[in-house]
Amino acid sequence: xxxxxxxxxxxxxxxxxxxxxxxxxxxxxxxxxxxxxxxxxxxxxxxxxxxxxxxxxxxxxxxxxxxxxxxxxxxxxxxxxxxxxxxxxxxxxxxxxxxxxxxxxxxxxxxxxxxxxxxxxxxxxxxxxxxxxxxxxxxxxxxxxxxxxxxxxxxxxxxxxxxxxxxxxxxxxxxxxxxxxxxxxxxxxxxxxxxxxxxxxxxxxxxxxxxxxxxxxxxxxxxxxxxxxxxxxxxxxxxxxxxxxxxxxxxxxxxxxxxxxxxxxxxxxxxxxxxxxxxxxxxxxxxxxxxxxxxxxxxxxxxxxxxxxxxxxxxxxxxxxxxxxxxxxxxxxxxxxxxxxx
Numbered sequence: 001x002x003x004x005x006x007x008x009x010x011x012x013x014x015x016x017x018x019x020x021x022x023x024x025x026x027x028x029x030x031x032x033x034x035x036x037x038x039x040x041x042x043x044x045x046x047x048x049x050x051x052x053x054x055x056x057x058x059x060x061x062x063x064x065x066x067x068x069x070x071x072x073x074x075x076x077x078x079x080x081x082x083x084x085x086x087x088x089x090x091x092x093x094x095x096x097x098x099x100x101x102x103x104x105x106x107x108x109x110x111x112x113x114x115x116x117x118x119x120x121x122x123x124x125x126x127x128x129x130x131x132x133x134x135x136x137x138x139x140x141x142x143x144x145x146x147x148x149x150x151x152x153x154x155x156x157x158x159x160x161x162x163x164x165x166x167x168x169x170x171x172x173x174x175x176x177x178x179x180x181x182x183x184x185x186x187x188x189x190x191x192x193x194x195x196x197x198x199x200x201x202x203x204x205x206x207x208x209x210x211x212x213x214x215x216x217x218x219x220x221x222x223x224x225x226x227x228x229x230x231x232x233x234x235x236x237x238x239x240x241x242x243x244x245x246x247x248x249x250x251x252x253x254x255x256x257x258x259x260x261x262x263x264x265x266x267x268x269x270x271x272x273x274x275x276x277x278x279x280x281x282x283x284x285x286x287x288x289x290x291x292x293x294x295x296x297x298x299x300x301x302x303x304x305x306x307x308x309x310x311x312x313x314x315x316x317x318x319x320x321x322x323x324x325x326x327x328x329x330x331x332x333x334x335x336x337x338x339x340x341x342x
Contacts, residue, residue: 006034006337009309010038011309011313012310012312012313014051015042015313020094028099030327045087052114058088058113059145061144069128099163108166109164111166114169115203119141123141142202145209175223178194178196196231200234218237219238219240219241220237221240229251240266241266243268244292262305268310270328275318286335286339303336308329
């Protein structure tokens with residue numbers, strides 16, 4: 001896969017509010033080509049619009065429902081699963097309508113999925129324990145997700161004819177999964193660490209299925225602390241999405257190696273944890289990436305492997321402040337592109 005010629009911008013998926021029409025119009029308005037618009041997740045709508053329930057609604061042959069402690073596997077689909085599927089169908093239909101009204105639709109669209117390990121950490125077995133506790137359950141969950149993505153990508157592709165589909169696999173819990181610090185349902189002990197080899201294989205199963213379903217680019221999004229970059233790359237992903245703020249020198253070296261190997265870096269260069277805080281000025285945000293880039297000896301021309309993102313989701317923002325984040329991201333991309341051009 002060849003890197004694009006310029007730095008582009010996108011965001012990570014979660015978006016404020018409950019109106020998918022407004023969300024789609026804002027996102028596609030701010031992130032027109034060459035940037036990467038995305039299908040928004042609107043958790044403010046409630047059960048089924050959360051990232052976990054949304055991905056669980058795609059599982060093939062497995063049904064889930066909401067219990068007091070969270071999403072749990074059940075024998076047959078219930079109202080919560082139907083609600084999740086209905087919300088996703090609404091979002092895809094809205095997307096098709098918005099795209100259909102555009103004179104020049106964007107060349108790509110991104111969708112987000114909860115990755116198989118964080119899915120296993122968040123879903124519960126019939127007995128109430130996390131699916132993560134059981135090797136067989138983890139394996140079945142990855143296989144079920146892999147089996148469900150083909151139909152999902154076909155539906156999204158029909159809504160955005162001709163657009164390349166980019167998939168972001170979110171693994172927010174991966175460090176705790178691999179360290180063995182996820183608590184049991186009782187909270188009195190922790191679940192055994194999942195071996196790195198199994199993590200790689202779980203991702204590979206899903207990445208291969210996404211590739212077969214027509215995904216043009218697949219990245220795995222992880223928090224920076226103890227991020228298993230080597231496992232992501234070994235699974236065949238096209239790139240890594242990670243916040244930049246707390247990366248260590250060793251992690252930067254790993255990312256530089258990935259870039260040199262032709263992989264993509266989705267750089268979480270814009271801090272958004274505090275919705276009330278002023279966004280960094282463009283020169284300051286540019287330096288967040290450009291300084292370590294130079295220190296590692298990476299050429300300016302290789303910046304084309306970068307997409308800039310916020311450091312996290314935007315669901316806690318107002319629509320106005322989330323829109324401002326997208327605008328600042330495109331300005332950041334422009335600033336980096338000026339450096340790339342010398």
